[in-house]
Amino acid sequence: MPYKTSVRLDQLPAWRALLEHRDEIAAQHMRDWFAGAGANARVDNFSLHAAGLYLDYSKNRITDKTRTLLTHLARECHVPAKRDAMWAGEHVNVTENRAALHIALRAPKGVTFRDTTGEVSSGVGETLARMRDFSERVRDGRWVGATGKRIKHLINVGIGGSDLGPRMVCDALAVYGREDLSANFIANIDPTELARTLPALDPEATLVVVCSKTFTTLETMTNARTIRAWLIESGIPEKDLDKHFVAVSTNVDEAMGFGILRENVFQFGEWVGGRYSLWSSVGLIVMLYLGAQHFEALLAGAHAMDEHFRHAPLEANMPVLLGLLGIWYRNFFDAQTLSIAPYTDALQKLPPYLQQLDMESNGKSVQIDGSPVAWQTAPIIWGEPGTNGQHAYFQMLHQGTTLVPVDFIAVLEPQYDQPAYLDHHRKLLANCFAQSEALLQGGSMATPEQAGGPLGAQRCFEGNRPSNTLVIDKLTPERLGALIALYEHKVFVQAAIWNINPFDQWGVELGKTLCRAIEPELLDPDSLKPDAHDASTASLIRIAGNALKKKG
Ligand code: F6P
Numbered sequence: 435m436p437y438k439t440s441v442r443l444d445q446l447p448a449w450r451a452l453l454e455h456r457d458e459i460a461a462q463h464m465r466d467w468f469a470g471a472g473a474n475a476r477v478d479n480f481s482l483h484a485a486g487l488y489l490d491y492s493k494n495r496i497t498d499k500t501r502t503l504l505t506h507l508a509r510e511c512h513v514p515a516k517r518d519a520m521w522a523g524e525h526v527n528v529t530e531n532r533a534a535l536h537i538a539l540r541a542p543k544g545v546t547f548r549d550t551t552g553e554v555s556s557g558v559g560e561t562l563a564r565m566r567d568f569s570e571r572v573r574d575g576r577w578v579g580a581t582g583k584r585i586k587h588l589i590n591v592g593i594g595g596s597d598l599g600p601r602m603v604c605d606a607l608a609v610y611g612r613e614d615l616s617a618n619f620i621a622n623i624d625p626t627e628l629a630r631t632l633p634a635l636d637p638e639a640t641l642v643v644v645c646s647k648t649f650t651t652l653e654t655m656t657n658a659r660t661i662r663a664w665l666i667e668s669g670i671p672e673k674d675l676d677k678h679f680v681a682v683s684t685n686v687d688e689a690m691g692f693g694i695l696r697e698n699v700f701q702f703g704e705w706v707g708g709r710y711s712l713w714s715s716v717g718l719i720v721m722l723y724l725g726a727q728h729f730e731a732l733l734a735g736a737h738a739m740d741e742h743f744r745h746a747p748l749e750a751n752m753p754v755l756l757g758l759l760g761i762w763y764r765n766f767f768d769a770q771t772l773s774i775a776p777y778t779d780a781l782q783k784l785p786p787y788l789q790q791l792d793m794e795s796n797g798k799s800v801q802i803d804g805s806p807v808a809w810q811t812a813p814i815i816w817g818e819p820g821t822n823g824q825h826a827y828f829q830m831l832h833q834g835t836t837l838v839p840v841d842f843i844a845v846l847e848p849q850y851d852q853p854a855y856l857d858h859h860r861k862l863l864a865n866c867f868a869q870s871e872a873l874l875q876g877g878s879m880a881t882p883e884q885a886g887g888p889l890g891a892q893r894c895f896e897g898n899r900p901s902n903t904l905v906i907d908k909l910t911p912e913r914l915g916a917l918i919a920l921y922e923h924k925v926f927v928q929a930a931i932w933n934i935n936p937f938d939q940w941g942v943e944l945g946k947t948l949c950r951a952i953e954p955e956l957l958d959p960d961s962l963k964p965d966a967h968d969a970s971t972a973s974l975i976r977i978a979g980n981a982l983k984k985k986g
Contacts, residue, residue: 440805441511441933448507455503456766463898464495465875484752485738485916488905493874494759494839495767495900504758505748507931513754516930521744523549523705527937528802533705534937536922537740539713540733540915549705557703561715565700566726568680569718572641573612573725579638580674587635589618590719591661592645593653595708596682597621598790599918600645600719602783603712603732606914609780609849610724617723620661623653628660637668637678643719644681647708649688652949658692682715707937709790710922728911735915743923753920756902757927759839763900764813769837774817776843777866780909784843785817788921795925795936802935811932817841821865832872832895840901842870843917847908866903873899956982 443449467476480492480501496504508514520526523533538547538554546555571577575584590600597619604617611617618631642661646654658679665678680698681689684706689699700715712720713733721729743753763769772792774785796812817823820842831838844866848859876897880890904920906913929936952975955962959979962972 440801440803443511443807443809443931443933446507446510448503448510452500452503452507452762452766455499459495459497459500462495463876464493464900465897467497468492468874482750482752482755484742484746485735485920486907486913487739487752487916487920489752489755490903490905491755491759493870493901493903494762495898496759496762500762501749501755501758504762505754507761508748508754508758508927511931511933513748513927513930517744517926520926521547523547523554525550527705527707527935529935529938529940532937534707534710535703535705536707536710536713537737539702539706540736540740540919542734542737549703554703554705558714561700561702565715565718565721565729568700569721569726572722573615577641578677579640580670580677581638583636583638585641586614586639587616587618587641588719588722589620589631589635589640589642589661590645591620591642591654591657592682592716593621593651594790594794595711596645596647596651596654596716598709598783598787599712600717602781602787603717603720603914604723605783606780606909607724607728607911610728610911612723612725615723617719619719620657621653623656625660628657632661632664637665637670640665640678641722642679643722644679644683644689644692644694645716645718646682647684647702647706647711647716649681649683649685649692652946655692662693680718682718708939709794710937712918724911731911732915735910735912735917736919737915738912739916739919739923743919753923754927756841756920756924757931759900759902760813760924760928761931763837763839764810767837768810769813769839770810771814771816771836771838773823773831773838773840774815774843775820775823775840775866775869776817777820777862778843778845778849778909779819780845780849781843782819785815787918789815791921792925794939794942796929796932796934797941798932798934798936801933807932807934809932811934812928820869821862824865824869828869831899837899840870840873840899842866842901842903843906844903845906845909849909870901870903873897873901955979959983 477492481490520534523535525531525533527534533549535547535549535554539558541547543559546553548554572585578584601619620627620631644658662675665675666672670678675693676695676698679694681694682700683689684702684704686696686699686701690696700718702714706714713736717729743751748754774788776784792815793812798811799807801807831840844863848855872895874897876895879893884890884893925936955975956979959976962975
């Protein structure tokens, strides 16, 4: 298995050929590739459908040769073999000695996945059945709070992968949510979200999902304890708290230690990474809020993308192509970032979700075997929904000095189907397409009098700036599932090429350890040992510790 060794990616024949090819086309302008009779053929050539999504990637600085060389690179880096290893349940997460089988969570009944210890699919099916049963009881009023009130408010307490996915999906698909249920999310250790959320909720009608793979995460446990105190202060007897708390975790003992009944713990496998866990019981709040049918449609959409990723040839494989285009700009054009521009507010939480997915997965500088990489890895992911972004930072995308590839996401059908909104939606789509066209074409907005003068230069757009456009017919649970799985697999493809492990996250550990030391020091800043920290950190601890002391 070519999986555990170090590679010299930059010595591979395809890499070297891509470098040469980059120099060949660096001076060419995409607009010339769109001129003349071949333009429609270019769009046909560089677009594809998969799992209900349409990707137009013709507005990229690529030719047929680029795609051929990039797919050669994918083969030389064993992308298909690595994908098959993940599918086979091999321990591709080598540093944690675990499989990465989130694909098993969305496979239909009857499809069996195994890891090295045995089959995992029956456990997945059992948990899904328990989630379905539980969410139906909550939704139809058979599950009530301690005082007999029907549940009206849901709170998911979790952070990172135990928050971003469910939060994003509940927000994106709120039109499918029950009107008599509110889905609330508490993530940050900063109490602002708590302070703003709790007063609006009826404690007797509130169900809390404590969602944490480890059940030891500082933020989640602190928030869960504060909410428990709020419930008790509101009159819920301690002995009845089990009517208001359930847990999602791999750590049943810790959850029970918190006071949650064993039968109210929804487990998932260790082989589900935090940022890939939406499809597991981590999606419980999604199922509670949207209903089992919609959660299962989300899974089905993701599975459709899985099937495409697994079977389509590399040249016509959407996650592979998106991944390769990312490699093209990151490694051959030195692009440091990728901007995500969903043209719908419903996807406003997609960029932060993708930040964790991409940057926590691929923000690595050592290869699988621990040797250093000699190439750039994860780009910085950022973005905002259009058209808001246009009035904030698009100036830089059009005229800045840094190349920023953009993923535009357009949804054809408005989510709120009212005649008055159709006009908004037409304008929204017009803006989306205008932006990618402007980035591609460039041009001059100078009047004849301005041309050649300073104002003419200010009003000039060089164009030749790449983008992808993903088109979704309607933002349904199924399409959203496919979209998320598309990005998951894209990240996997890039990790396979960079020869890094996308499934661990050691980089978050150091800060957590240092925080454990600093927290007690803030209580007594005057007795800080002189060499405990660097001078800057010590000074900050003293300033904050003394300010906190005044608060008592
Ligand atoms: O700190 C990073 C991280 O470990 C993420 O990878 C994870 O999604 C998040 O914290 C939450 O972890 P847990 O689900 O164990 O609370």
